[in-house]
Amino acid sequence: MHISFLIHNAYGIGGTIRTTCNLASTLAEQHDVEVVSVFRHRDEPVFDFAPNVRLRHLVDIRKGERGYEGDRPEYHSPAQVFPYAEGRYQQYNALTDERIADHLASVDADVVIGTRPGLNVHLARQTKRGPLRVGQEHLTLDSHSKALRNQLRGVYPRLDALTTTTEADARAYRGTMRLPGVRVQAVPNSVPRPDVSPADGTGKWVVAAGRLAPVKRYDLLIRAFDRVRGERPDWRLRIYGSGKQKDRLRALIDELGLYNHVFLMGPAHPIDPEWAKGSIAAVTSSLESFGMTIVEAMRCGLPVVSTDCPHGPGEIIDNGVDGRLVPVGDVDAIADGLLELINNDALRERMGQAALQDSERFDPARIAERYESLFHDLRGRTTAIGRVRGSLHRTRGTLLGSGYNARAALHRGRRT
């Protein structure tokens, strides 16, 4: 199969880029894969795409390069196709509209994959007839504004499939978006086997990693560790990552006198060797659209104590088997969860082993298989019902605009 990804910027750092890099590189073992990056702001990507993944860009924004296009007038006129309610609308413009349209009108692929809502809109509206149109949602439906949801509702019916990273988010799309004829399917993010050997569970360290942002609630983790220190002063906590909360967290550590026990380590890349130094991982977020760090830690053999926040943790952790889920926002529950594993070496070791095994389902090879079978199913469906259905459906989507109720009824009727 020819598979073509469309991504905001393959040259940056971030969860979507990393997971796209993993998926594209794995699919490239069996398929012809290209990654088309709307923007290119540096010479080389940060993440290592497999050498046979073709990587190219549509708009060059490298200042000082011969191909620099950031000074073109179209670059400074507002986008018409990219939805204005999308978080990255300000970065898109008439030039990206044009380049993405040209790309999708001529794309030589069996499957085209969009990696964020605005690009999925381009995909739905502008892909030439033929390729399967698969939109990925790396965030969650409830993180989108009402305006964006309305914009997506109008065009997403022209996708063949929409993937979410969790079942919870897939249910939300099915339940509230009414996307007739669109296969909505949860496919988790992939995390490769780490290049370091797993943790042996003997180090008296709890490790956390993520942006130092309010949503991560590291303040709760630090407060919980105050109780851990009271009972087990021989254990310590490392928090990796950078962010705006750093000074506040630093002040909290000092206020609680935890400066011998809790350390803000700064960012680490790669992070796997840092997980391998710990014996327990902690996640105290109020929201995780997926929970990539949970899987990363598990793949390094760490049991994770995590809040049972929407959406991902509960779908990743098998509570009491390969980790511990605790209520959101509850300092004592977090401390209890940590102390349960700190005070029981056998349990910690058993959960660490289970975490290692259970997290294999997120291996890129396994996730790529799930995408492959999705593509095969969709191709089977379109071939069986015929291409006409797809194009009619799309025409109708364009004509009816917001008349999705009627369309939903029509499609429900057809499918049964």
Add this chain to the structure above:
Amino acid sequence: MNATLRTPTADSARDAHLSLSTDCVADSAGGLTFDLADPGARGDAHLLLRLRASDVDGEPDEVRLPLTPAGHGRLRAVLPSSVDLPEGRWDAYAEYGASEPRRLVPGLNDLRSLVDRVPSGARGHVAVRIPYATKYGNLTVRAWHRAPHAEGGELYIGDTELTVHGRLFGTTPTSDAYAEAHSRRQPALTHRADVTSQGADFTCTLDHQALAAQPGSWDLWLYPSGAAGPRVRIARLLDDVADKKPIFTYPLTRLDTEAGPVDVGPYYTTDNDLSVRVVTVA
């Protein structure tokens, strides 16, 4: 279509980068193993460690370690703890035959055996080597050699005093042991503190008010067998963190002095030695 394919030049630049990416594994004895891709170059292959010129007088010190095939297209060099490496920052290069050495970049650093390292100190000294990424993204090894060594551990900051817990390696504290803070601005100015010890573990308590009288930095020294014996700089070296300063940070204590209010607090220097800073509050 205005899209461009990746150019051959970019690809070869990327390949060259990959071939310089070096994985580093530390063992608990203080040895390091370096692994990198074999570029298939002619001639002898060496991993070259070059002490930064700014750290020494005159010619840079160099250590050459043979790079030998380790299977799977990889080359390996070993820096055992027995190889003497003077203190400083050692930049890492790959050297193939007579060609110009190429600066290495860090790949995967597996330093887990350093995290809670307790060296024996049996031969009277402690050697520490921590590989790290420089601010330009290159691979450098930070080395310390202390004979003996006083490792700083937990610090307790009270309203009136700073208590330092630590452990001595390479010698044992005697009943004559004491600690001393030396003012950097006024070398003649010192402040002595009693030391209590149990085996190799020692504790000393420094009076904030005494230090507050002299703004600037105070360096902390341990005299394990009193004035007649060696003096040992208190430092924090025994883990995987090459640069302690930004990570091991401590709250400041506000004090009133005759010259006005000052903030007093411990910190680790860029060499990971323990000092106390006294800052006049404007």
